[in-house]
Amino acid sequence: MLPTSTVPPPTVKVARRGADRLKQGHVWVYRSDVVSADGIAPGSVVGVADERGKFLGTAFYSSASQIAIRMISRDRIDDLDALLRRRIGDAIAYRERIVQNSDACRLVFSEADFLPGLIVDRYNDLLALQVLTQAMDAEPVREVVLSELSQRIQAAAIVERVEPKIRELEQLPARASGVLQREKTSTVFSMNGVKFHYSAAEGQKTGAFLDQRENYAAAAQYAHGEALDVFCYQGSFALHLAQACSKVSGVDSSRPALEVADRNAALNGREIEWIEANAFDLLRDYASAGQQYDTIVLDPPAFAKGKRSLETALRGYKELNLRALKMLRPGGVLVTCSCSYHVSPANFLEVVAEAGRDVHRNLRILENRAQARDHPILLNVPETGYLKCLIVDVI
Ligand code: SAH
Secondary structure, three states, X not given: OOOHHHOOOOEEXXXXXXXXXXXXXXXXXXXXXXXXXXXXXXXXXXXXXEOOOOEEEEEEEOOOOOEEEEEEEOOOOOOHHHHHHHHHHHHHHHHHHHOOOEOEEEEEEHHHHOOOOEEEEEEOOEEEEEEOOHHHHOHHHHHHHHHHHHHHOOOOEEEEOOOHHHHHHOOOOOOOOEEEEEOOOEEEEEEOOEEEEEEOOOOOOOOOOHHHHHHHHHHHHHOOOEEEEEOOOOOHHHHHHOOOOOEEEEEEOOHHHHHHHHHHHHHOOOOOEEEEOOHHHHHHHHHHOOXXXXXXXXXXXXXXXXXXXXXXXXXXXXXXXXXHHHHEEEEEEEEEEEOOOOOOHHHHHHXXXXXXXXXXXXEEEEEEEOOOOOOOOEOOEHHHOOOEEEEEEEO
């Protein structure tokens, strides 16, 4: 039998619309634009061709996702392992160039690093990995990924954080989260000089919201006086604000998140008030009670999960921003975020502008920011960019 690497992969033919999308630099083809994928096994590496048979590149194929094709190269690939290893090396080298003053960052960001379906976050000496697609979940691929990561990073452990819903959507067998290599499951990491507890078995996403790392530091530059961190999770904004503010409160509806927030405050020798509440109710109550702040952070979960919920999402953002603006003293600072991909940067600016008009406040943009650079945005793959973070002076 020939070694697998010399067997040419099967070919998936894509319709004109899919081919055009690829020619424009995108990396996805939707199932509706696939002409033929008969007999192709879930998670295969495939060649991609247009209807006339012209070769367009090599991709991961998913039999379950609406995104049937995720490109991994514009070329033919005869050694997948070498390609994966090179891509991981490139991703790490990029972070070495751009990440400063933090021992935590995203090392691999899926499509944005040309490794569709793989996320690797570093928390000091722990690596947390997420596998999101059939092809990335194939055992030989997992083995190469783990081997390359452990060669390049001296990690005390590599843990996997499973998103059961994603595995279900990809029709992958259920799998438990857990340690893949070595044994350590908790550590302390730091971002911008602030320390945080990390536990592999707890929290949302891979543990923390590393995509806000650069925004924490930016917010701390303008923060002053009394501050309120709304949707504070484990207290990352709050702890950064505490470097500059006289008093800081954090609000979240998740008790486990606030328990970690409290331990994080102790770790940094800070006194912060943590409030377990529904943020919408609390903002309404505080605003009508005439409570005032000098700095407010709004970092809600994604309101728009799809295009259809855009209008509702925009109303949600408007409501939150309105209430926050009402509570800011003149010269106050609003740090307002949206992590919904479906809310465009222009949508978001408009919503915040409207909220300002409604409360008769002038808003001056201090910074118009996005996700940290270790979560790269590919210009031709707009879906890689999702986080918006506006810092405004409220006059
Ligand atoms: N600012 C945080 C990330 C926030 S993620 C950071 O930088 O780390 C969104 C947070 O909103 C989660 O912690 C979640 O528990 C919380 N949340 C969701 N719905 C909420 C609600 N209605 N009221 C208060 N908190 C809520």
